[in-house]
Amino acid sequence: MSSDYINDLLTFIQHSPSPHYTVRSARDLLDEGGFTALPPAETWHLEAGRAYYVPLYDSGLVAFRTGRDLRAHLRLCAAHTDFPCLRLKYRPEIRQNGYLKLNAEVYGGLLRESWLDRPLSLAGTVAIQSDDAFHPDMRLIDIGRPLLTIPRLAIHMNRKANLGVELNPQKDLLPLMGLDGQALTPHFFLDFLSEICRCLPEAILSYDLTVYPVEKGCRLGWHDEFVSSPRLDNLTSVLACVTGLLEAPDADGLSLIALFDNEEVGSQTKQGADSQILPDILRRIYHAFALTDDDFSADLSRAFMLSVDVAHAIHPNVPEKCDPTNQPVMGRGVALKIASSQRYAGDAAAVAVVKALCRESDIPYQIFMNRSDIPGGSTLGSLLSANLPLRAMDIGIPITAMHSCRELMGAADQQYLTELVRTFFKHK
Structure with missing residues (x-):
């Protein structure tokens, strides 16, 4: 082989x-x-x-x-x-309890628990306003670095965790992006995205952004007979x-x-x-x-x-x-x-x-x-x-x-x- x-x-x-x-x-x-x-x-x-x-x-x-x-x-x-993955919703900004989170929805039949505690990032397409309404400027973006994570609840706070936990996608699968700060605008994610796209926030008309795990695939096994990815x-x-x-x-x-x-x-x-x-x-x-x-x-x-x-x-x-x-x-x-x-x-x-x-x-x-x-x-x-x-x-x-x-x-x-x-x- x-x-x-x-x-x-x-x-x-x-x-x-x-x-x-x-x-x-x-x-x-x-x-x-x-x-x-x-x-x-x-x-x-x-x-x-x-x-x-x-x-x-x-x-x-x-x-x-x-x-x-x-x-x-x-x-x-x-x-x-x-x-199967998570996809960002529109107006995804959530400021809560000193944290910055993003509103996301489940795409496909993913194993929800497997997405917890992993370094995650974002990739997809962003539509920027152009001179022609029927032809927006479509840009591919890949953040390419650990940006998000979804932390698991400690077992001390849920002693039945090892018996299986049902995860509510609207509550338990919201990616954590950062710490809240007074200097941030209410549209902090749109501001972040505009920096990546090098445009004004109001120029961003829409997007289709996938949350994905940053960790690379690898070979494993006694004789490298498996691939994990x-x-x-x-x-x-x-x-x-x-x-x-x-x-x-x-x-x-x-x-x-x-x-x-x-x-x-x-x-x-x-x-x-x-x-x-x-x-x-x-x-x-x-x-x-x-x-x-x-x-x-x-x-x-x-x-x-x-x-x-x-x-x-x-x-x-x-x-x-x-x-x-x-x-x-x-x-x-x-x-x-x-x-x-x-x-x-x-x-x-x-x-x-x-x-x-x-x-x-x-x-x-x-x-x-x-x-x-x-x-x-x-x-x-x-x-x-x-x-x-x-x-x-x-x-x-x-x-x-x-x-x-x-x-x-x-x-x-x-x-x-x-x-x-x-x-x-x-x-x-």
Whole structure:
């Protein structure tokens, strides 16, 4: 196993503290790989044998390669750029009991307790007033240093703390920013933000700011066989999709990756998987090559998609939460996610295709299925394959501590997942 895969993953995660930064990190890799950016608001003039990408409202992205014969095959990989976290509310300033706090809300199904007592920071996008009301000056910011924390209540004040504590998100998850001072204005956070953006406070019209843990990811274990890091869900998949497409050889057909935002809150947004944005982009690609809607529908019927998101590994201390006969282990290969409820995309033929690809390239794989009495979450694959009627299969790296502030995976699995995506795109 090459350590380059893990070094690249940890670097990618460190540079991607919010969905907007994840897209910028992906764009940097695609730019370096010779991909051309396509403005969504302009007419596209595409050429065979070229590579392009389209931003999806700055927090998502679609990238694709066009072969000499575009209709030779249609292959897609999908992942999501967002992760469970805290997001700042508007007018977030709270001055209370000599402290400065920020009003925040929960985004997605995060494990609340895991965010306590950690050094936290802020990253995201800020909208600054410009000369054109319809085109504000959008700026990416990353504070990049420990700025916030959420202190835990001492056990002396809650003797039942070790029995489990229910945390109220409006009361117990408000980040502490500093000590109160008489010289501060009531809008102390807006003043702070204006200093970062180097503008007047009144010029800041809005923002989308993510609270994230500052601590870097690392390898651990007797033989460095694990990776502990924030945002493994789902930046492991994002990087595998980007790398697999970059390393895919020039070939016939259309090879595409779609990186969506808002998966953790249902995907029903303009840049989410449960929208018409991917079908629209695919039709634009086909029309740019003078192909018809009938051509597109015909190709969809024989297309294939990998929906790439993390899976649950069997837990070392709570193995009974895993299915009795399907028990993925961290570091032992990619997980094929199967559910008869179709909350994961796939059928017998799709499972067979992915198993065959793994066997051809000696990629280890495992099967994940939920216990019958513990329903799992749904995925991009089930949403996309409903809007785009094509065969799809859910796969991903098995991890533990999913949706924690810091998650755990097997180090070898990033290479296995990347090799599978690469094999998927290069297979004739």
